[in-house]
Amino acid sequence: MCGIVGYVGHERALEVLLGGLKRLEYRGYDSAGVAVIDPAGDLHVAKKAGRLSALTDELRAHPIGDGATGIGHTRWATHGGPTDVNAHPHLGDEGRLAVIHNGIIENFAALKEELLAAGETFESETDTEVAAILLGREYRATGDLVEAFRRVVGRLEGAFTILATHQEQPGVVVGARRNSPLVIGLGDGENFLGSDVAAFVEHTRRAVAIGQDQIVTITPESVTVTDFAGESVEVDAFDVAWDASASEKGGWSSFMAKEISEEPEAVANTIRGRIEDGHVSVPELDALGDGVLAGIDRIIIVACGTAAYAGMVGRYAIEKWSRVPVEVDLSHEFRYREPVLTPTTLVISISQSGETMDTLMAVKYAREAGAVAVSVCNTQGATIPRESDAAVYTHAGPEVAVASTKAFVAQITALYLFGLHLARVRGTMSEAQLTAATDELTAIPAKLAQTLKASEVIEPLAKWMADSRAVLFLGRHVGYPIALEGALKLKELAYIHAEGFAAGELKHGPIALIEAGQPVFVVVPSPRGSAEMHKKVVSNIQEIRARGARVIAIAEQGDAAVLPFADEVVAIPLAAPLFEPLLAVIPLQIFAMELAAAKGLDVDQPRNLAKSVTVE
Ligand code: F6R
Numbered sequence: 001m002c003g004i005v006g007y008v009g010h011e012r013a014l015e016v017l018l019g020g021l022k023r024l025e026y027r028g029y030d031s032a033g034v035a036v037i038d039p040a041g042d043l044h045v046a047k048k049a050g051r052l053s054a055l056t057d058e059l060r061a062h063p064i065g066d067g068a069t070g071i072g073h074t075r076w077a078t079h080g081g082p083t084d085v086n087a088h089p090h091l092g093d094e095g096r097l098a099v100i101h102n103g104i105i106e107n108f109a110a111l112k113e114e115l116l117a118a119g120e121t122f123e124s125e126t127d128t129e130v131a132a133i134l135l136g137r138e139y140r141a142t143g144d145l146v147e148a149f150r151r152v153v154g155r156l157e158g159a160f161t162i163l164a165t166h167q168e169q170p171g172v173v174v175g176a177r178r179n180s181p182l183v184i185g186l187g188d189g190e191n192f193l194g195s196d197v198a199a200f201v202e203h204t205r206r207a208v209a210i211g212q213d214q215i216v217t218i219t220p221e222s223v224t225v226t227d228f229a230g231e232s233v234e235v236d237a238f239d240v241a242w243d244a245s246a247s248e249k250g251g252w253s254s255f256m257a258k259e260i261s262e263e264p265e266a267v268a269n270t271i272r273g274r275i276e277d278g279h280v281s282v283p284e285l286d287a288l289g290d291g292v293l294a295g296i297d298r299i300i301i302v303a304c305g306t307a308a309y310a311g312m313v314g315r316y317a318i319e320k321w322s323r324v325p326v327e328v329d330l331s332h333e334f335r336y337r338e339p340v341l342t343p344t345t346l347v348i349s350i351s352q353s354g355e356t357m358d359t360l361m362a363v364k365y366a367r368e369a370g371a372v373a374v375s376v377c378n379t380q381g382a383t384i385p386r387e388s389d390a391a392v393y394t395h396a397g398p399e400v401a402v403a404s405t406k407a408f409v410a411q412i413t414a415l416y417l418f419g420l421h422l423a424r425v426r427g428t429m430s431e432a433q434l435t436a437a438t439d440e441l442t443a444i445p446a447k448l449a450q451t452l453k454a455s456e457v458i459e460p461l462a463k464w465m466a467d468s469r470a471v472l473f474l475g476r477h478v479g480y481p482i483a484l485e486g487a488l489k490l491k492e493l494a495y496i497h498a499e500g501f502a503a504g505e506l507k508h509g510p511i512a513l514i515e516a517g518q519p520v521f522v523v524v525p526s527p528r529g530s531a532e533m534h535k536k537v538v539s540n541i542q543e544i545r546a547r548g549a550r551v552i553a554i555a556e557q558g559d560a561a562v563l564p565f566a567d568e569v570v571a572i573p574l575a576a577p578l579f580e581p582l583l584a585v586i587p588l589q590i591f592a593m594e595l596a597a598a599k600g601l602d603v604d605q606p607r608n609l610a611k612s613v614t615v616e
Contacts, residue, residue, distance in 0.1 A: 001610040002102035003027045003074040004182070005199045006163045006173040009190020009220045010068055013037075014059070017072030020192070020199040021052055023247060026255070026400040027195065028610025029074035030082035035089040035098035035165065038065035043098055043167040047087035068220075069170050071163045073100035076610050079108070080125030090129040092136025097145075097166040099132035102195060103180040104615050106158035131156065135164055146217050149174045153215065154228050159357060159615065163193060176215045176228070180614055181355045183381050184208040184216055184223055186237060191218040195612075196355075196379065198398060202244035208235045209381030238380060247398040254603040256401035256493075256593050261452065263586065264445040266406040269395035270413040275442055278435040280420040285374070287390040292372060293425045296346045299326040300371075302334050302362040303350035304613070306404040306488060307411060311350050312481035313581045314415030320578070321423040321437070331362040332616065341369040348418070349375045352399055352407035353612040354382020361616065363387050376414045378407050392418060401604045402611045403493055405589045408485065409448070409582050416441055416578075440576045447573040447583055454571055455587045461552065461568060462594030465519055472513065472520045473500040473588070474544075476537050477530075478581045479523035486521055486588030492606050493596035503540045516548035521591070523584050524555035524562055529577025534561070541565045554584045 003024025007016045013036045021032055032055045033047025044064035048055040052074070073088035080086040089098035105111070108127035111134060116122075120133050131152060138148035145166045153162065159179035165172065175182055175193045185192030185200035185207055192200035193216065197207050210216055210225060214233055217224045225233045252258035274282050285293065299318060301311035308330055315326040324346075329339070331349070341347070347366035351359045354377040363373050363384055375388035378396050385391030394410035420437055423429040429437070465471070471490055475483030483500035490498040501510045503522070514520070522541055527534035538561050541551055545565050553566035556574050563569060572583040596603050 001028055001076040001612055001614045002195065003029060003199065004100055004102055004161055004163055004193065004195045005072040006175060006193030006218065007190070008069050008171055008173050008218050009187060011190065012066050013068055013070030014066045016203070017070050018052070018056065019202060020194060021072045021074050023198040023201070024074055024195060025052060026402065026604070027074065027612045028402060028605065029076050031075045031077070031084070031087035032073065033087045033089050034070060034072040036065065036067050036070035037165060037167050037170040038067040041167050041170055043096060045089055045091065045098060047084060047089065049082050049084050049087060067170065069165055069173065071098060071100050071165050071173060078104055078615055079127045086124045086126050088128055090124060090126060090132040092132035092134070093139050093166065094136070096168060097132065097136055097139060097164060099128060099135060099162060099164045101128040101131060101160055101162045102614060103160035104158045105131060105156050105160060107156070111155065131162060139166060145169045145172060146174055149176065150215060150228065150230055161195065171219050172217060174215065174217050175210070177210050178213050179357065179360060179383070181383055182210045182216070184210065184218065186223065189220050191220065191223055193218060197240045197381065198247055201240055201247070205240040205243065206237055207240055207381060208237050209386065211386065241380060241395070242397050247400055253597070254401065254593070256403060256405060256603045259399055259401055259406045260586070260589055260593065262397065263406045263409050263452070264448040266394070266396035266410045267413045267448060267582065268445040269397070270410045271417065271442060272395070274417050275438045278438050280417060280424060280434065280438050282392055282417050282421045284392050285390050285418070285421060288372060288374070293422055295344050296324055296372070297344045299324050299346045299348060300334070300339065301326065301328045301348045301350065302331045302359060304331050304356055304358055306408050306485060307350040307352060309481040309485040309488070310408050310411035310415065311348070312484070313412050313478050314419065316478050317416050317578050318419035318422065321419045321429055322426055323428045324422065331356065331358040334362045335365040341366055341371040343370050343372070345371040347371045347373050349373065349384055349388065350411050351375070351384050352378045352404055352411070354379040354384040355612045355614050356384070357614050357616045360384050360387065376411055378410065402606055402609050403489060403592070408585065412582055413441065413444070440579050444575070444579060444582050447575055448586065450573045451583045451586045455590045457568070457570060458587050458590045459594045462591050463598045466595055466598040468496060468519055470497040470518070472510070472518065473498065473523070474503040474506065474520060474540060475500065475523035476503040476533055477525055478578060479525055479584060482523045482581045482584050482588065483521070485585055486591070489589055489592035490595065492609060493592045493603060494599060494601065495607070496595070503537050506540055506543070511543065511547070514544050514547040514549050518549045519552065520544055520549045521552045521554065521588065524553050524559060526556050526574070526577050526580060527559065527561065538562060538565065554587055556580070
């Protein structure tokens, strides 16, 4: 949601801002705008509802002045619809200053009332304009942008990343953040601000993540960070692990297609350095301190959407291997049920972006209640790992398509590494068992590559099913979360009603949905894991087939038992049962993508969705 870019330096700001906004498009937005200060010291603004191309068309039709200082924004509407007027930047001090913002200013109504009473007027319905007008007044009172900005952010409640620039102080952009992301890009004679590193990675890979309740001031030659009281703050720079080409399509039809193709590499990179000669160790967990993991007596995994399904898969393995009870909760449900948390409760958050507000709030709640918090995250410098006691990074590389694919398999991999590390620390697995499990995990990237190949049969199937009104997904044990994930992918990409069920639940209600021609995907567990579970799922297939369902089975190679009852079989390579979800999800991701493409839909940016859900 909402992408933010700030620039001061020697380049044409407009070009830098538009390039940054283009790279932030993946976050999801419905309007865009820029403000630049020209060499004569005049502020120019352009903003437009719709895609970034609408803004560039507008700039072509009505060019604005350009300079070397500016801010740019993509907006995902919260307060007020996605219109030209509500698009950011918003102006204050009679058009001399511009403000952009991500988040929600919760006390905006009270502030607006105060400003209306003081005679101010507003053009938009946004909470952001309130901050811009307030900043204008403080600037006129102090004559100093940084001091005025500090006063304003001190009065704001809620979650925000906010940037401002004033035409009387060209070469300066100020920013602040609370519960919402902001990263500095360090350049040579130029500096950048961004919602994430994608905003500036084509210019610099040296970055600094701003902490909670901090203010940053950038000029071409300096970067100053303080807290909201104005006290200076020490910051640490880091190197972005990927370059600009990693977030480009590189010849693929969509980012999603590219990211699915990268799944073998995503898993291999997540394992790298954590398994050596059959020995598993996740060094980042050392940050928890001696004895903490050995003393844990309960694990709660918190996450949303696809990440929560990765958590559900992880639960089976972590519990089996470490014998610690594991629950999975949706982040937004977790804190409102007042969970029982103690210093021996470990809360594992999973978030690709590291910025999902619901998950961030769950982590904060857990830590305030005394629990230990570990984050599984894919984004360096993101807020959730910074707010946790330890962070286990997935190394899937940037995920640009809104629908999560490679991050999902990397998240499961990280949870498995965590589970094996925990089992080793607690002595719940023998050396032989640990070696067998690490061997299975290290074999997954090659098996993923084979699965991608085997999934070629999916494309014609998806085309054939493009007119389906509803698709059902069944799975059992670790196949159950995969069924849920298959359904989510289809809903979000192809806008088709889709539901995932635990196969055992079928006869308790969902079987009533089956009628002639109803497509049902069934994730079939390996007969080598549990012959009993396998037999039960094959019986489920027969039951739905008898009622007219068209069955597409995802089954391991050589599973002859499903052949007589399935209309289509996608065969996946043999893997130990706990590792099958990493493979079984691939055909389902491809199915959703191909079906959306067959319907002519935007695979990378489905309607109404944002990649990074930074409001609750
Ligand atoms: C679905 C999808 C979402 C995210 C969810 C959490 O394809 O991508 O369901 O998984 O919004 O996002 P993160 O992992 O960034 O916290």
